[in-house]
Amino acid sequence: MMANPHALIEGVAITSFAIRSNHSFIYLRGEVVHVYRRLLQAVREAYEAGHLGKNIHGSGFDLDVTVHAGAGAYICGEETALLDSLEGRRGQPRLKPPFPAVAGLYARPTVVNNVETVASVPSIIGNGVDWFTAMGTERSKGMGLFSLSGHVTKPGQYEAPLGITLRELLDMAGGIREGHELKFWTPGGSSTPIFTQDQLDTPLDYESVGAEGSMLGTRALQLFDDTTCVVRAVTRWTEFYKHESCGKCTPCREGTYWLTQILKRIEGGTGTQADIQQLLDTCDSIAGRSFCALGDGATSSIVSAVAKFHEEFEQHVALGACPFDHAASALFEYGAEEAVEEPVADAAAEPEAAVADEAAEEGEGHTPDDYDGTAAISALNEFARVNDPKTEKDA
């Protein structure tokens, strides 16, 4: 979208023509202003060239395209939350069914597709279906962008047929950074269960990744080497889901909050052995019970990390500290003596109201620091037990 926004707009025009839609929207997250500038310009240019607007090139087909900037909410990547946001509301997911294809934007039939999907349409039309289906596997056809990041020599975007393996991708990307080994990685972003070296040769298609217990997801391959603390990584991911939970459903809103509390305890060295089991129990209370996939996704990295690196969680508890040197993971050098404790903000420079607001946002206003959440977690687990379909059947 930054370098070639017209490929996307061409895809939008073709797709809209195919489904006879006269108004399409490109919903872009608001935190990438230069991409938005270029999309706005590209759409204007497309109108000026007669590719959009009334009676496009004498075809009798009309199409308007509106480029809409969001305002900082990860959940708006969920298709129905996106639709609510586009309607000028809080971006919270809708109950499905009805699915967007039946009742979507303004309750009209709506097709919602990923930008990568739509942008691939012109090349498929241009080169033909056989060209596209010749790539990929029997059931996962075509190509896609594999995004490699982290402890890899040449991070970046690698477009490849579905079914390629991480070993093959690493060959293109110059391997894991020198002197280190791959420890764990996500096949489809932070909401997918983590893999290890054992899955280096797993074909990255929907079926094979699923058979190995994860999901291909967004193909955001985040790679971490042997210097990385898996507890630290999982804790940070969980904080992200806590931050981005929309608040609509209780299991996700409360669950991600308590998961973060427990993980921070473990990472900080004040956790107990029981906390590790508590993590899994709380995940069990969220997965399959949240309103949308965000809650499920929040539990993926935790459950898979505890399964694959149980001893590392136990080590944090036993040592009462993180056994890893975080400086060793960084891509630049910095001395341990520089890494003193978190600096305290200059309170004098801050208006009182600002401090109070922050406390309220963090939800600390009503939760004393020494409260370990046992009661709330028990209540949550009880809620899950009572609402468990299996429990109902037994009763």
Next chain:
Amino acid sequence: MTYDSATLEQLAKDADDIVSRYPVPRSALLPMLHLVQSVDGYVSPDGIAFCAKRLDLTSAEVSAVATFYTQYKRRPNGEYQVGVCTNTLCAVMGGDEIWRRVSERAGVGHDETTADGKITLERLECNAACDYAPVMMVNWEFFDNMTPESALQLVDDILDGKDVHPTRGADTVADFKSVSRVLAGFEDGRADEGGLAGEPTLAGLKVAKERGWTGESK
């Protein structure tokens, strides 16, 4: 509302432009909140009242939307929104150390503004540029592959009132209000500034060219 008549007139004209982009007026609310920030530097009580009146909503309905999205600020924002990504990938690659140093230098913590009103600091959630980690953003322009040194230089330059230059983006970073106006959907004529794709974005293409691969070969 306390807007003077010229401001109100311009706001009304811009709001009409935004509303005209959508089949249903309420869809204009998100860009209109960006518009309000481009005038007031945050979502002010006046701005909420203006949006409510124009879209025939209650101020409670507008506030409910404004408080859901992190880009809408509830108190006057700094001239530059400076974010350090501290989500897992960037944090592990060094984002935590960059955050520590930047916060120390600026003398403020997350969601706090320097006394001179220059910088509002933020611990960023993922900005989808993991292949450029560690990443910082200033007013939603990318600063890639940061180190503590380059991050501190960036903060010093902003505090000194110098122009700062994104790795991928416009030639210089516009101030918070100007960027908010772009996010409301008004072009600022700067789309052609800056380069095309960065090196990691083209990494796969480069390998394919070196090895003579094409889409048709399989």
